[in-house]
Every structure is written in C-alpha cells, then in structure tokens.
Amino acid sequence: PVARLIKRPLLGRHVLVTSGPTHEPIDPVRYIANRSSGKQGHAIARAAAGLGARVTLVTGPVALPDPQGVDVVHVETAQEMFRAVERNLPADVAVFAAAVADWRTAAEAQQKLKKSGDKPSLDLVENPDILGNVGKLRSGRPLLVIGFAAETANVAGEAARKRKSKGADWIVANDVSAPTGTFGGDSNTVRLVTADSAEDWPPLSKDEVALRLMQRAAEHLGRGAAA
Ligand code: CTP
Numbered sequence: 001p002v003a004r005l006i007k008r009p010l011l012g013r014h015v016l017v018t019s020g021p022t023h024e025p026i027d028p029v030r031y032i033a034n035r036s037s038g039k040q041g042h043a044i045a046r047a048a049a050g051l052g053a054r055v056t057l058v059t060g061p062v063a064l065p066d067p068q069g070v071d072v073v074h075v076e077t078a079q080e081m082f083r084a085v086e087r088n089l090p091a092d093v094a095v096f097a098a099a100v101a102d103w104r105t106a107a108e109a110q111q112k113l114k115k116s117g118d119k120p121s122l123d124l125v126e127n128p129d130i131l132g133n134v135g136k137l138r139s140g141r142p143l144l145v146i147g148f149a150a151e152t153a154n155v156a157g158e159a160a161r162k163r164k165s166k167g168a169d170w171i172v173a174n175d176v177s178a179p180t181g182t183f184g185g186d187s188n189t190v191r192l193v194t195a196d197s198a199e200d201w202p203p204l205s206k207d208e209v210a211l212r213l214m215q216r217a218a219e220h221l222g223r224g225a226a227a
C-alpha cells in the first residue's frame with residue numbers, strides 16, 4: 001500500500017481542469033476566440049489521472065482526443081465553461097488552463113450578418129472570470145487553485161498581480177512572445193509563482209510541465225491540507 005501511495009499520490013483526490021479556448025458566437029457562422037490548442041490543459045488532466053486522481057476536464061473546442069480515464073465535459077462559451085466548473089465542484093485541486101475569451105457579444109445575431117450591409121460594430125460584454133470566482137469562494141474553495149498567465153510583456157509582474165487579484169494559490173506563467181512558440185507547440189517554458197516563491201522552469205515538454213505541476217500539487221496536499 002505504501003508503494004501504491006507513492007506512485008499514485010493523488011489517489012482519492014478530485015482534480016478539475018479547464019482547457020482549450022472558448023468560442024463566443026457573433027452570428028450562426030462566426031465567433032470570437034482566444035488562441036489555444038488545449039495541449040497544456042489536456043496534458044495536466046492526463047498527468048493528474050496518471051497520478052491516481054479522479055479528473056474532470058472541462059474543455060472548449062479543441063482538435064484533441066478526450067484523454068482516457070478522465071471525465072470530459074465539452075463546452076463552447078465562457079458562460080458554459082463557468083457553469084460546468086460550478087457543477088463539477090467540489091475539487092481538491094482546480095487548474096485553470098483554458099484561454100477564456102474575455103468578451104462575448106451582447107446579443108448573438110440570429111441570422112448570418114451579410115458583408116454587403118453596413119460595416120458591423122460589435123457590442124461586447126465581459127465574460128465571468130472563472131478562476132477569479134473559484135479562487136475567491138468563501139466556502140467549498142478547492143484546497144489548491146492554480147491559474148495560468150500567458151503574457152507578452154512583464155511576465156513576472158503580471159503573474160504575481162494575477163495570483164493576488166484572482167485569489168489563486170499558484171500561477172503558471174509563460175511568455176507567449178518567446179520565439180519557442182508556446183501556442184500550438186509541444187514545449188513550454190514556464191515560471192511557477194506561489195505565495196512565497198517564484199521559480200523559472202527550464203524548457204520542458206507540455207507533458208513534463210504537467211507531470212511536475214501535478215507532482216507539486218500532490219506534495220502540497222500531502223503537507224497538511226487534508227481532504
Ligand atoms: N481566466 C478565467 N476566466 C476568464 C479569464 C481568465 O478563468 N474569464 C483564467 C485563465 O484560465 C487563466 C487566468 O485566468 O488561468 C489568467 O487568464 P488571463 O487571460 O491571463 O487573465 P485576464 O484576467 O483575462 O487578464 P488579461 O487582460 O491579461 O487577458
């Protein structure tokens with residue numbers, strides 16, 4: 001039993017992961033989206049399952065297969081993602097790897113907009129901050145809340161700011177302006193920001209980032225935070 005616990009340190013834990021982009025419809029054929037392949041989020045779901053966790057993966061539209069041994073909830077919009085996250089709490093660990101569209105259109109056109117008409121202007125409203133809402137839950141907050149920050153400038157400063165403002169425990173930050181090409185690629189160079197530390201990890205595959213992150217999560221839970 002001891003060896004089993006060491007190999008599967010997330011046994012008995014529930015890990016909730018968001019992944020992929022969200023699509024916000026403009027009309028029946030057009031949408032607003034963020035750039036995200038879902039590779040990092042899906043890798044985290046696989047890694048958590050491999051370490052023994054029960055995993056719920058809430059994913060926007062991606063061109064990836066559903067990971068095996070994971071409960072997958074497919075959503076399209078940020079509001080759907082938010083509702084799916086709420087429905088699938090409580091969790092011991094929640095990881096927000098999704099690239100959520102920050103805005104949606106105030107009203108979706110029911111008919112396809114024609115370019116022959118007037119130049120359209122989009123009335124946008126802000127989407128709910130899913131990580132921010134879960135991070136600041138007064139009751140039923142996951143023991144460990146992990147957010148991501150994809151930045152093109154001031155990575156360290158933005159990561160620390162977002163960690164606090166969203167009530168996250170950890171932020172995994174990366175510089176998406178880097179020539180290594182995080183978007184769509186298989187490797188990732190990240191900085192892990194916690195309450196009392198900031199570590200620059202070497203360039204790693206997204207699978208390796210996922211495994212290290214979930215091993216760290218298991219250690220963190222093991223050090224006191226009982227389910
Ligand atoms: N996030 C979320 N819901 C949103 C927006 C962001 O859950 N509506 C989460 C992302 O999944 C990520 C973290 O918040 O874990 C940071 O996302 P990011 O887009 O970097 O943060 P924003 O607060 O939207 O700031 P920005 O203006 O830089 O886009």
Ligand code: CA
Pocket residue numbers: 100101102
């Ligand atoms: Ca954003």
